[in-house]
Amino acid sequence: MRHDMQSPRRMIESSFMDAGADGSAQVDKELIAALGKIVGDGGLVSRLSELKVYECDGWTIEKSAPDLIVMPRSTEQTSAVLRTLWDRGIAFVPRGAGTGLSGGALPVNAPVMICTSRMNRIIAVDSADRRAVVESGVVNLRVSDAAREHGLFYAPDPSSQQACTIGGNIAENSGGPHTLKYGVTTNHVLGITLVLPDGEIVELGGAAEELCGYDLVGAVVGAEGTVGIVTRAILRLIRTPQAHRTFLVTFEDVESATRAVSAIIASGIVPGAIEMMDQLIVHAVEDAFHVGLPASAGAVLIVELDGLAAALDDQARTIAAIARGAGATEVRLAASDAERGALWKARKRAFGAVGRLAPNYATQDGVVPRTRLPDILRVINEVSGKYQLAIGNVFHAGDGNIHPIILYDERIPEQVRGAIDAGREILAACVAMGGSLTGEHGIGVEKQGEMPLLFSPGDLIAMAELRHVFDPAERSNPNKIIPSAGSCVEVAAPHRQVPI
Amino acid sequence: MTISTEIAHRVESLIGRDRVRAPSGRETRAAQLIAEPETQEEIGEIVRMCEANRSSIVAIGSARTLGAIRRAPADLGISLARMTRVIAYEPADMTVAVQAGITIGELNAVTSPSGQRVALDPLNPGLATIGATIAAHHAGPLRLSEGTARDLLIGIGFVGHDGRAVRGGGRVVKNVAGYDLMKVMGGSFGTLGIITEAVLKLRPVPAVYAIATKECTSASDAFADAAALNDAAPLAHLEVTSPAPSEAIGLAPKFTLLAGISGTATEIEYLRETVAKTLGAACQFHARDSADQLYARLRDLESFEGLVAQVATPPSALAAFLIEGGVEFRAHAGCGVAQLYSRELSPERQLETAKIMRLRARACDGYLRVLRADPEIAGEMDFFDTPSSGALTLMRRMKGAFDPNGIFNPGCFVDGI
Numbered sequence: 001m002r003h004d005m006q007s008p009r010r011m012i013e014s015s016f017m018d019a020g021a022d023g024s025a026q027v028d029k030e031l032i033a034a035l036g037k038i039v040g041d042g043g044l045v046s047r048l049s050e051l052k053v054y055e056c057d058g059w060t061i062e063k064s065a066p067d068l069i070v071m072p073r074s075t076e077q078t079s080a081v082l083r084t085l086w087d088r089g090i091a092f093v094p095r096g097a098g099t100g101l102s103g104g105a106l107p108v109n110a111p112v113m114i115c116t117s118r119m120n121r122i123i124a125v126d127s128a129d130r131r132a133v134v135e136s137g138v139v140n141l142r143v144s145d146a147a148r149e150h151g152l153f154y155a156p157d158p159s160s161q162q163a164c165t166i167g168g169n170i171a172e173n174s175g176g177p178h179t180l181k182y183g184v185t186t187n188h189v190l191g192i193t194l195v196l197p198d199g200e201i202v203e204l205g206g207a208a209e210e211l212c213g214y215d216l217v218g219a220v221v222g223a224e225g226t227v228g229i230v231t232r233a234i235l236r237l238i239r240t241p242q243a244h245r246t247f248l249v250t251f252e253d254v255e256s257a258t259r260a261v262s263a264i265i266a267s268g269i270v271p272g273a274i275e276m277m278d279q280l281i282v283h284a285v286e287d288a289f290h291v292g293l294p295a296s297a298g299a300v301l302i303v304e305l306d307g308l309a310a311a312l313d314d315q316a317r318t319i320a321a322i323a324r325g326a327g328a329t330e331v332r333l334a335a336s337d338a339e340r341g342a343l344w345k346a347r348k349r350a351f352g353a354v355g356r357l358a359p360n361y362a363t364q365d366g367v368v369p370r371t372r373l374p375d376i377l378r379v380i381n382e383v384s385g386k387y388q389l390a391i392g393n394v395f396h397a398g399d400g401n402i403h404p405i406i407l408y409d410e411r412i413p414e415q416v417r418g419a420i421d422a423g424r425e426i427l428a429a430c431v432a433m434g435g436s437l438t439g440e441h442g443i444g445v446e447k448q449g450e451m452p453l454l455f456s457p458g459d460l461i462a463m464a465e466l467r468h469v470f471d472p473a474e475r476s477n478p479n480k481i482i483p484s485a486g487s488c489v490e491v492a493a494p495h496r497q498v499p500i
Numbered sequence: 501m502t503i504s505t506e507i508a509h510r511v512e513s514l515i516g517r518d519r520v521r522a523p524s525g526r527e528t529r530a531a532q533l534i535a536e537p538e539t540q541e542e543i544g545e546i547v548r549m550c551e552a553n554r555s556s557i558v559a560i561g562s563a564r565t566l567g568a569i570r571r572a573p574a575d576l577g578i579s580l581a582r583m584t585r586v587i588a589y590e591p592a593d594m595t596v597a598v599q600a601g602i603t604i605g606e607l608n609a610v611t612s613p614s615g616q617r618v619a620l621d622p623l624n625p626g627l628a629t630i631g632a633t634i635a636a637h638h639a640g641p642l643r644l645s646e647g648t649a650r651d652l653l654i655g656i657g658f659v660g661h662d663g664r665a666v667r668g669g670g671r672v673v674k675n676v677a678g679y680d681l682m683k684v685m686g687g688s689f690g691t692l693g694i695i696t697e698a699v700l701k702l703r704p705v706p707a708v709y710a711i712a713t714k715e716c717t718s719a720s721d722a723f724a725d726a727a728a729l730n731d732a733a734p735l736a737h738l739e740v741t742s743p744a745p746s747e748a749i750g751l752a753p754k755f756t757l758l759a760g761i762s763g764t765a766t767e768i769e770y771l772r773e774t775v776a777k778t779l780g781a782a783c784q785f786h787a788r789d790s791a792d793q794l795y796a797r798l799r800d801l802e803s804f805e806g807l808v809a810q811v812a813t814p815p816s817a818l819a820a821f822l823i824e825g826g827v828e829f830r831a832h833a834g835c836g837v838a839q840l841y842s843r844e845l846s847p848e849r850q851l852e853t854a855k856i857m858r859l860r861a862r863a864c865d866g867y868l869r870v871l872r873a874d875p876e877i878a879g880e881m882d883f884f885d886t887p888s889s890g891a892l893t894l895m896r897r898m899k900g901a902f903d904p905n906g907i908f909n910p911g912c913f914v915d916g917i
Contacts, residue, residue, distance in 0.1 A: 126816075128727075129814045129816050130815070175674060183651060184676075187650075196890075200890060201890065202888065202890030202891055203888050203890065203891065204891055206865055207814040208814055208865065208867060209648075209815075209835050209836055210810070210812030210837055212885050212891075212914070213884065213913070214894075215650065215687050216891060216894055216895070223680075262592045265592060265593075265594060266592045266594075268704035268707075270704065308770055310766055310769070310770035311763060311767040367670075367675055369593040369672055370594075370673075371593050399672075399673055399674040400674070401674050434588075434670075434672070436672050436677045437677045438675070438676050439672070440676055441676070447677075455667065458665065458666055459678070462664075462681065462902070463668070466681070466898075467679060469894055469897045469901050
């Protein structure tokens with residue numbers, strides 16, 4: 001049921017907003033000069049042609065370039081920049097690498113963008129404590145690269161990990177295929193340096209595992225940049241597993257593949273990852289990359305076990321037996337690291353391959369309880385028939401995190417409309433099955449309108465109150481996550497067209 | 501001091517006379533009157549009544565934690581003894597939704613036939629409610645391999661100010677919709693509302709569990725072995741106990757290393773070899789019942805007389821802290837967390853000891869929380885460490901936002917929040 005969000009929001013806003021400081025004051029020459037003094041001229045972008053590059057993140061439907069981009073090099077510079085903006089009543093939007101998929105880094109009533117890309121130092125890798133201390137602009141994959149020589153790695157591995165930043169991961173509480181076993185970003189962040197919207201620098205959490213007071217680190221992770229700017233983080237590192245066994249399992253249809261997923265989960269074995277691709281995606285990937293996926297498959301699973309080498313062969317036999325019991329027609333074990341690499345490459349590039357199937361596509365990010373995977377895939381199939389649009393599925397099956405890809409042609413208005421409605425229908429079905437609107441992409445601007453499907457007005461008010469603890473004037477990434485009169489955008493075109 | 505009979509009457513009129521009672525045992529230090537509501541709505545009404553009267557209210561669990569840290573009993577204690585239902589359990593999803601009054605022991609009895617458990621093992625899980633485990637961030641030896649409530653909690657329901665029922669998270673294992681209210685409530689010690697529901701990830705019960713012990717001549721030997729072992733193999737848990745706790749769990753009164761291993765029979769075989777190779781001939785293995793019993797004694801190690809505290813430091817700093825500390829301890833060696841038992845009985849000396857240990861913890865980037873002291877000095881003891889001033893300001897704002905009338909367990913959290 002949809003709730004009317006306007007009245008409670010007005011209530012909150014009237015009690016929290018500073019009079020006359022709605023964050024929308026203008027960028028002028030004097031401000032540019034003041035910020036240039038802090039970050040140096042090389043740290044500012046103000047030319048229109050360059051600003052255009054930053055007009056959207058991975059959610060490309062809405063576009064809005066900032067008036068000015070500031071790229072601080074340190075926590076202190078970030079603080080001075082935010083203080084300057086605060087004094088002038090100007091709101092800002094934080095940005096990492098811009099790989100987000102829900103419009104988290106889209107400026108909405110925020111004239112200034114703060115990019116963390118120049119804060120990109122790995123400060124320390126501590127093998128004794130299994131911690132890394134990094135600046136927030138560090139690219140995800142670099143952390144694992146730096147930890148490798150110590151036999152450690154950083155577990156959250158979004159498909160964009162070659163580009164996305166730790167700061168962005170913290171904002172979105174990012175996941176990845178291996179979160180099935182290792183958890184998402186929030187499970188791996190112990191401490192952060194946060195610059196509040198008024199420029200104050202606060203140290204939250206630390207290298208110790210216990211809490212000292214409220215879990216403010218936990219509140220900041222996943223807040224989608226609405227509580228200030230994280231400039232530094234203490235990350236937990238994990239011991240690299242001794243060995244892997246990676247399977248490609250072929251099924252005649254999606255139903256038997258999902259049965260296998262449930263049976264694997266129920267067996268008590270916790271694989272590192274269980275990923276699914278349906279026929280449409282298998283064909284697209286095979287046509288594009290020729291990695292040897294079985295063209296006749298109705299669905300394939302990539303199942304990866306990791307852990308003690310001594311135990312993996314036993315577990316592998318169990319997995320193979322479960323898969324065959326669920327109707328697998330072929331269970332193929334990657335014979336080498338190269339073969340394993342090829343399988344993962346195929347999986348992570350699946351979205352690129354989809355581009356060959358239709359002029360446009362829209363991806364959703366819903367979650368269902370794992371036992372409901374067959375049901376939600378049936379719904380997706382029905383929705384596909386109802387709107388006469390092909391829908392492919394490539395997703396994190398072990399977590400119940402689906403990514404239906406709706407194919408359409410933007411030149412045909414009814415297809416555009418259909419793709420939007422189909423996406424919404426699928427998400428509503430996820431929620432009705434006890435699931436969620438997003439497993440790893442965030443709400444951003446994309447799904448604000450759907451939040452009332454999942455949360456009551458009271459829940460949303462409590463969330464807004466939490467945000468206001470950090471940012472009472474809503475200067476940091478305004479108009480995100482929580483629907484409000486000012487931010488409810490009627491989406492006129494379907495969702496994103498980029499890889500996850 | 502007693503709560504006014506008028507308030508007692510009001511609570512009785514809200515939920516019925518048979519569900520309002522006087523506190524007993526440990527509860528007497530936690531609250532002056534105990535109400536046993538059956539629904540969130542009833543709790544909501546009680547909260548509104550308390551706000552109108554400016555009466556303090558707190559969920560008491562088994563009153564073990566609150567009984568130790570409250571300076572004076574709250575006006576009203578909420579017992580969730582009648583809210584212990586399993587709301588939803590689908591074994592193949594490996595998640596469970598429960599009312600917060602259920603104990604970990606009761607919940608595991610429900611899930612164990614499916615080979616699953618809630619992998620939280622605080623002191624005496626038969627007494628520890630899910631609500632209290634979340635609110636007080638209780639954890640035990642398994643935190644090394646399974647994490648804490650912070651990692652396993654995927655959904656929460658609580659009653660906050662104005663009696664509103666709030667939900668965060670959901671019932672699926674992966675979910676980033678909305679702000680993380682699970683983290684807000686976790687470790688908040690009842691100061692932001694009353695946790696009524698929780699959704700948890702479950703984990704498989706390992707097929708085989710065994711425990712290796714090694715008597716060591718010194719604490720530093722024990723920690724050196726522990727560090728080597730933690731690097732050599734993935735362990736279920738890893739403790740070092742000083743002589744008195746070692747004796748209390750049925751071992752010789754020596755510094756002792758205890759390493760739990762779990763997995764399939766093949767994994768255990770490999771782990772056993774690795775542990776034996778790392779620790780040398782002096783290590784001893786306990787299997788089956790004897791392993792389970794030793795683990796239970798280690799987990800349920802009751803505090804000794806005197807001052808009990810918990811220190812958390814970066815893992816590599818813990819050994820030095822404990823070796824120089826001169827107090828008895830149970831250390832979760834891989835996690836940098838330890839319980840400290842100072843058998844000092846004089847209240848004044850307890851205050852002094854706590855102060856000194858806290859300074860030492862801070863010196864190595866750690867925190868110290870006092871778990872129990874002589875009740876006589878409860879009013880003077882700082883049970884919680886104080887965070888940085890910036891963080892503290894945010895915490896005060898958090899308290900103000902979620903509890904504007906200051907009724908939820910006031911005065912006994914960080915810096916008097």
